[in-house]
Amino acid sequence: MKAKVYVTLKKGVLDPQGKAVMGALQSMDFSEVNDVRIGKFMELEINASSKEAEEARIKEMCEKLLANTVIENYRIEIE
Template identity: 85%
Template sequence: MKAKVYVTLKKGVLDPQGRAVMGALKSMDFGEVKDVRIGKFMELEIDAASKDEETARIKEMCERLLANTVIENYRIEVE
């Protein structure tokens, strides 16, 4: 099975990279951009018996390694 994991910074956590990219976009005349937040996207290929089992296992992976829940949120999409 395939799964996608999106790791994003929590609301209220300053994102200096997003801020810099937004500055660049504005200087390129994309003045309509109000905010940019940069996150991570991961694709996983997994041996799993069921979608539920897979989701539960990936959740554990996120909690323990893929995300740092002090500053990051994660979202899992299982195909």
């Protein structure tokens, strides 16, 4: 089974990478850009018996490794 995990910085957490990309875009004449925030996007391929079991396991992976839950949110999408 395939699953997608989106990890984004929580609101209020400074995003220097996003700020750098925004600065670069603005200096390239994309002055209409007001804000850029950058996160991670992971595609996992997993052996699982059911969608529910898979989602529970991926949640565990996110809590333990894939996301830093102090500063990041995550969202799981099962296909």
